[in-house]
Amino acid sequence: MKLIVVYFAAAWLLGLAPGALAQGDPAPVVVSVATERLLDPVTPYPGTVISRNHARLAAEVEGRLEWVADIGVVVRKGEIVARLDQVLLEQNLLADQAAVNRERARLKYQSAEVNRLSPLVKSQSVPQSQLDEAVSNRAMTEAEIAAGQARVALTRERLARTTLRAPFDGVITERLLQAGEWAESGTAVARLVDTSSLEVQTWVPVNALKFVHKDSTLTLVGNPSNGVGTVRTIVPVGDNRSRLYEVRLTIDSGRWPVGADVRVAVPSADTRKVLTVPRDALVLRRDGTTVYRIDAEGLAQRISVNTGIAVGEHIEVDGIQSGDRVVIRGGERLRPGQNVTIIETGAKP
Known part of the structure; x- marks a missing residue:
């Protein structure tokens, strides 16, 4: 029963x-x-959550890396991401400053020489050419001092750039070089991604452009939840191979992580x-x-x-x-x- x-x-x-x-x-x-x-008839297109700010931070001067921030570290704008050895540049700075001081001492002597020769020329005790040579030497020394000061400023700037700083708030997602390795100028050292400013990137065919406009709200289907995005921009130039057009949508931060796949419901016909x-x-x-x-x-x-x-x-x-x-x-x-x-x-x- x-x-x-x-x-x-x-x-x-x-x-x-x-x-x-x-x-x-x-x-x-x-x-x-x-x-x-x-x-509203819609067609789903694949999209990817990306950061509006992401950069491969490169060394601006060559040198041996002393320290690189670890993966996953959160940094604020202006904080140090990597540091290069400064010894060579510090020695160059001392040499540049010494060269400027040497030229200043020479300038002091040459100025005194011009002052000594000027009355003698007036009294015709020495020829004018001797005074002209002294004035010319003084002018060249002044130019050498200016060039030396420029070298000092350049070395100081290069010395400051041995410290690589974050251009925006973000998370270190990749270390491309490790401490102890040699970095050439322009070599990428670390990758920084801003996880607070996110958007969805998708590509649509040309016939969908007439139904999508700036500030349009589109439905996004993702995992583990769905949401909406607002069209921030439509790139009006199609890809040469796919013939698709890029669309960027702003979304709320925290709903999906960077790199997540979503489906973007794009209108395909009139209501x-x-x-x-x-x-x-x-x-x-x-x-x-x-x-x-x-x-x-x-x-x-x-x-x-x-x-x-x-x-x-x-x-x-x-x-x-x-x-x-x-x-x-x-x-x-x-x-x-x-x-x-x-x-x-x-x-x-």
Whole structure:
């Protein structure tokens, strides 16, 4: 007796027609109502969550790396990401400063020489050419001092650039060189990614551009959750090989990590009014797609339908009318003309 009760209960919960147990018994079903609604036909395109700020930070001077920030370290703008050995540049700076001091001492002597020769020329004790030579030597020394000061400033700047700093807030995601390795000027040392400023990158065909505009809101389907994105920009130049156009959408930070795959629902046609039912109402068989409509007498009628556009859980159909009750649970085992018992009415699509 207990086995029979369990068997009937399982059949009821699974939406099995009790007719499978006793011929002619009403089958329990869940129904919904066919409804006319405005649908925006959409086509899903693959997208990727990317950061608006990501950079491969390169050494600006050559040298041996002393330290590189570890992977996963969060850094703020201006904080140190890597440091190069400074000994060679410090020695160069001392040499440059010494050269400037030497030229300054020479300038002091040459200025005194000009001052000494000037009255002697006036008294014709020495020739004018000797004074001219002294003035010329002083001018050349002044130029050497200016060049030396420029070398000092350049060495100081190179010395400052041995410390590589973050240009924006972010996370170190890759160490391209390790401490102890030699870095040439322009060689990438680490990769920095800003995880607080995210967007979705997708590519769409040219015929979708007329339905997508700046500030448009598009649905994003991802894992573990769905969301929306706002079109930030549309690059008006197509890729030469794929003939697709790049679209960038801003999203809320924290919903998906950088690198996550999402599907971007891009409108593919104008909005139109169609008759829709829930997807669960469709019964797919080899001979075609059908729905079960419940008439006024509570009998199931098998109706062949053609499907159209689908958005979310709703799909366009023909062959029935707005307001018709269609089975969304329990229809798999129904027979045309079978009595049904409506145990629940689902929400309108």
